[in-house]
Amino acid sequence: MQGERNSGFDVLYHNMKHGQISTKELAEFVRERAAIEENYSKSMSKLSKMASGSSQLGTFAPMWDIFRISSDKLALCHLELARKLNDLIRDISKYGDEQVKVHRKTKEEVTGTLEVVQMMQVASGQLHKAKECYYNRCLEQERLRKEAAAQKDVEKADNKARKAAESFSSSVEKFNRVGEEFERKMNESAQKFQNIEECHLRQMKVLIKSYSHSIENTHVQIGQVHEEFKQNVENTGTDTLVRRFAEQKGTGRERPGTDMEHIIFQSNMGVSHNGCIMELGVLEKVGILNLKG
Amino acid sequence: MQGERNSGFDVLYHNMKHGQISTKELAEFVRERAAIEENYSKSMSKLSKMASGSSQLGTFAPMWDIFRISSDKLALCHLELARKLNDLIRDISKYGDEQVKVHRKTKEEVTGTLEVVQMMQVASGQLHKAKECYYNRCLEQERLRKEAAAQKDVEKADNKARKAAESFSSSVEKFNRVGEEFERKMNESAQKFQNIEECHLRQMKVLIKSYSHSIENTHVQIGQVHEEFKQNVENTGTDTLVRRFAEQKGTGRERPGTDMEHIIFQSNMGVSHNGCIMELGVLEKVGILNLKG
Numbered sequence: 001m002q003g004e005r006n007s008g009f010d011v012l013y014h015n016m017k018h019g020q021i022s023t024k025e026l027a028e029f030v031r032e033r034a035a036i037e038e039n040y041s042k043s044m045s046k047l048s049k050m051a052s053g054s055s056q057l058g059t060f061a062p063m064w065d066i067f068r069i070s071s072d073k074l075a076l077c078h079l080e081l082a083r084k085l086n087d088l089i090r091d092i093s094k095y096g097d098e099q100v101k102v103h104r105k106t107k108e109e110v111t112g113t114l115e116v117v118q119m120m121q122v123a124s125g126q127l128h129k130a131k132e133c134y135y136n137r138c139l140e141q142e143r144l145r146k147e148a149a150a151q152k153d154v155e156k157a158d159n160k161a162r163k164a165a166e167s168f169s170s171s172v173e174k175f176n177r178v179g180e181e182f183e184r185k186m187n188e189s190a191q192k193f194q195n196i197e198e199c200h201l202r203q204m205k206v207l208i209k210s211y212s213h214s215i216e217n218t219h220v221q222i223g224q225v226h227e228e229f230k231q232n233v234e235n236t237g238t239d240t241l242v243r244r245f246a247e248q249k250g251t252g253r254e255r256p257g258t259d260m261e262h263i264i265f266q267s268n269m270g271v272s273h274n275g276c277i278m279e280l281g282v283l284e285k286v287g288i289l290n291l292k293g
Numbered sequence: 294m295q296g297e298r299n300s301g302f303d304v305l306y307h308n309m310k311h312g313q314i315s316t317k318e319l320a321e322f323v324r325e326r327a328a329i330e331e332n333y334s335k336s337m338s339k340l341s342k343m344a345s346g347s348s349q350l351g352t353f354a355p356m357w358d359i360f361r362i363s364s365d366k367l368a369l370c371h372l373e374l375a376r377k378l379n380d381l382i383r384d385i386s387k388y389g390d391e392q393v394k395v396h397r398k399t400k401e402e403v404t405g406t407l408e409v410v411q412m413m414q415v416a417s418g419q420l421h422k423a424k425e426c427y428y429n430r431c432l433e434q435e436r437l438r439k440e441a442a443a444q445k446d447v448e449k450a451d452n453k454a455r456k457a458a459e460s461f462s463s464s465v466e467k468f469n470r471v472g473e474e475f476e477r478k479m480n481e482s483a484q485k486f487q488n489i490e491e492c493h494l495r496q497m498k499v500l501i502k503s504y505s506h507s508i509e510n511t512h513v514q515i516g517q518v519h520e521e522f523k524q525n526v527e528n529t530g531t532d533t534l535v536r537r538f539a540e541q542k543g544t545g546r547e548r549p550g551t552d553m554e555h556i557i558f559q560s561n562m563g564v565s566h567n568g569c570i571m572e573l574g575v576l577e578k579v580g581i582l583n584l585k586g
Contacts, residue, residue: 011542018351025347029360032343036336043329050325054318058311059490060497067322194535197352201531204353212523219516226512230505238494242487249304 009117009186012193013110016103019200023099026204027092030211034085037078044075059245063236070229077221084214092207099200106192113189116182123171123178130164130171137161302410302479305486306403309396312493316392319497320385323504327378330371337368352538356529363522370514377507385500392493399485406482409475416464416471423464427457 048071054064141157341364347357434450 015351015538015542018348019353021348022351022353022356025357029340029343029347032340036333036340039336040329040333043332047322047325047329050322054322055311055314058308058315059494060312060315063315063497063501064318197535197538198531201352201534204356205526205531208356208526212519212526216519216523219512219519223512223516226505226509230509233498233501233505238491238498241494242490245308245490249308 009110009113009189012190016106016193016196019197020096020099020103022200022204023092023096026207027089027096030085030089030092033211034082034089037085038082041075041078041082044071044078047071048075059241062241062244063233066229066232066236069232070225073225073228074222077218077225080221081214081218084218085211088207088210088214091210095203095207102196106196109192110189113185116178116185119178120175120182123175127168127171127175130168134161134164134168137164302403302406302482305483306400309399309486309489312490313389313392313396315493315497316385316389319500320382320389323378323382323385326504327375327382330378331375334368334371334375337364337371340364341368352534355534355537356526359522359525359529362525363518366518366521367515370511370518373514374507374511377510378504381500381503381507384503388496388500395489399489402485403482406478409471409478412471413475416468420461420464420468423457423461427454427461430454430457 048068051064051068051071054067055061137157137160141154141161144154144157341361344357344361344364347360348354430450430453434447434454437447437450
């Protein structure tokens with residue numbers, strides 16, 4: 001309930017305890033993120049295997065190397081991020097341990113404040129009671145006077161009212177005295193709680209910045225992998241692929257017919273089937289029509 | 294085997310067929326990547342739920358909103374990428390269908406070339422046989438001459454050698470004739486195959502560029518999400534968190550004691566426990582010590 005005398009202390013004390021929860025939750029969050037990244041990395045390795053398992057035949061085949069390399073690098077980037085996040089979890093846990101120690105020490109230090117809070121509750125209760133009593137006595141006093149009651153009864157009422165006033169006065173005094181102590185101690189504890197809270201938030205922000213920094217670094221690396229992929233695709237021209245294929249699959253390197261000239265010794269028998277398979281100057285290299293047996 | 298007469302045509306024909314495989318494999322690769330991105334997106338949504346399920350108590354609580362929002366946005370980025378990649382798979386499949394049609398048409402167009410390749414095989418075999426025969430007849434002719442054999446035998450051998458020379462000559466003539474046809478047809482088919490191959494590679498590169506473009510776009514978006522996260526963390530100062538907490542959890546907004554002044558009507562009883570909980574000017578707002586019941 002708001003405004004209850006001891007709620008301020010309770011709120012601050014429990015908030016300190018919530019600090020431990022937030023540290024644990026941050027660790028859990030980062031652990032989950034690390035697991036996600038590790039999983040993504042594994043998927044990328046699988047994708048890389050898919051690329052390297054692709055057909056090695058045909059002109060397109062060399063492109064799969066570009067996919068494979070890129071996927072492997074992406075897998076590495078995300079694995080590296082998972083590794084960094086796991087390091088961060090260790091830092092968070094370490095901080096969590098320190099936090100528990102600080103809270104334990106603080107709990108001892110604020111025991112006096114808790115006591116004075118309870119004293120304040122008592123003093124406040126007494127004060128309210130005394131006030132009520134004094135108020136009722138005054139009403140009684142007034143009623144008797146108005147009713148012109150017997151002098152004896154009026155004096156009795158006056159006496160009771162005076163005593164109630166004295167009790168009220170001493171309750172106020174006690175309340176003020178306890179109040180001063182309460183104020184001093186609460187001031188001290190509140191300052192302590194506030195310092196702990198500020199330290200906690202600062203530390204949490206340091207940890208979050210480390211998280212953010214790791215993710216940012218990985219993001220830059222991933223960007224480089226994409227750029228590399230794009231460049232590699234760009235650099236692997238259609239002509240290059242056709243040439244590579246011709247070099248690999250070509251059935252001979254010499255112009256068809258040249259060898260036949262050794263075999264066929266009748267002059268007019270020269271066979272010259274000019275290699276005509278591929279354009280782009282690869283004609284002679286390909287030699288698909290070579291007649292060498 | 295290299296240099297076999299028909300291998301050039303076979304290599305080119307089969308390479309065309311491999312083009313269909315590479316299209317299918319690209320679709321499978323992109324499908325796998327889309328699945329990975331979708332999965333990552335789901336994991337990020339889970340992470341977002343983890344953030345929103347974190348403790349709402351304590352000064353750190355509002356930070357979880359930053360984590361939640363960031364995770365949600367990352368989930369969206371990756372889901373959007375998965376969606377784009379699924380669109381791309383449709384484009385690849387559509388191209389694959391067109392490719393099958395082109396290959397079917399080409400297969401019909403190159404039937405003539407396949408026939409002439411077979412004719413070349415036959416002609417070449419005949420040519421080699423005729424050459425061997427002519428060579429052996431010449432040796433026999435020479436042997437008989439050296440041994441000064443009977444004129445009848447020599448004439449017989451001369452006769453055989455002449456016939457073998459004629460047969461050889463006509464084989465060469467046939468080989469040349471078929472060779473010319475072969476050259477013409479192969480030239481035509483090779484050009485066809487090369488065009489198909491170049492078109493295929495160009496089309497594959499267009500599809501890969503679309504893949505690369507989608508990934509790049511997502512990468513930029515993810516970078517913005519990270520930047521936003523960093524800014525949000527930066528902008529949420531320790532003091533803001535403490536103030537927010539005080540506003541939310543404060544047990545009152547007025548300086549403790551003010552209300553007591555109404556209750557306690559004896560002049561010197563004013564209670565003034567100055568709210569001392571939080572520094573940073575939040576003192577009065579917090580009012581944790583407020584005595585209002």
